[in-house]
Amino acid sequence: MNNLMAGHKRFRNGYWRRYQKRFATLAREGQAPEAMVIACSDSRVSPEVIFDCAPGEIFVVRNVSNLVPPYAPDTGNHGTSAALEFAVTVLKVKTLVVLGHSLCGGIRTLMSGPASNHGDFIESWMAIAQTARKRVCDSPEQGEDFDSLCYRCENESIRVSLSNLMTFPWIASRVKTGELTLAGLHFDVQTGKLETI
Numbered sequence: 584m585n586n587l588m589a590g591h592k593r594f595r596n597g598y599w600r601r602y603q604k605r606f607a608t609l610a611r612e613g614q615a616p617e618a619m620v621i622a623c624s625d626s627r628v629s630p631e632v633i634f635d636c637a638p639g640e641i642f643v644v645r646n647v648s649n650l651v652p653p654y655a656p657d658t659g660n661h662g663t664s665a666a667l668e669f670a671v672t673v674l675k676v677k678t679l680v681v682l683g684h685s686l687c688g689g690i691r692t693l694m695s696g697p698a699s700n701h702g703d704f705i706e707s708w709m710a711i712a713q714t715a716r717k718r719v720c721d722s723p724e725q726g727e728d729f730d731s732l733c734y735r736c737e738n739e740s741i742r743v744s745l746s747n748l749m750t751f752p753w754i755a756s757r758v759k760t761g762e763l764t765l766a767g768l769h770f771d772v773q774t775g776k777l778e779t780i
């Protein structure tokens with residue numbers, strides 16, 4: 584906790600001072616981000632840092648392994664879908680980015696297969712990317728190790744999330760008219776580079 588408070592002190596002296604006017608405008612006029620990013624909760628892949636964003640620039644939702652579930656308007660607690668709905672129908676963002684990354688713990692759990700020690704929620708959440716796992720396992724590459732399998736699954740799961748985005752009617756309709764663009768990116772934690780999926 585001390586580290587966090589020390590960091591906030593640095594924020595007040597640095598970032599806050601630099602963007603104080605911008606924060607004041609955003610407080611007065613509200614936010615109008617042009618893009619939404621769906622990213623992993625992993626501490627190494629903060630979208631605001633990776634894209635070097637100013638305050639108000641991107642709308643972000645983070646969850647385990649940057650997954651988008653399929654459209655399912657029922658009484659479940661759909662946190663990611665609610666964030667998407669707000670960004671697309673209220674804020675009217677122009678771009679949706681699914682940001683995957685290397686060394687993703689959720690993907691490694693998924694690729695490890697069913698186990699009894701994956702807690703109460705992680706296994707059923709990761710089932711969203713089961714199609715990605717199947718695609719990777721069904722097309723093995725010669726001499727492939729576990730890390731390479733996981734890397735391929737990270738990319739396949741981004742494709743699954745992009746497909747799932749299109750199951751939301753208010754996303755699909757805007758993509759068709761050109762009001763909204765979807766993109767998949769993979770961030771390499773070791774090199775800091777981005778790859779388009």
Ligand SMILES: [Zn+2]
Pocket residue numbers: 623624625647648649684686687688689690
């Ligand atoms: Zn991750």
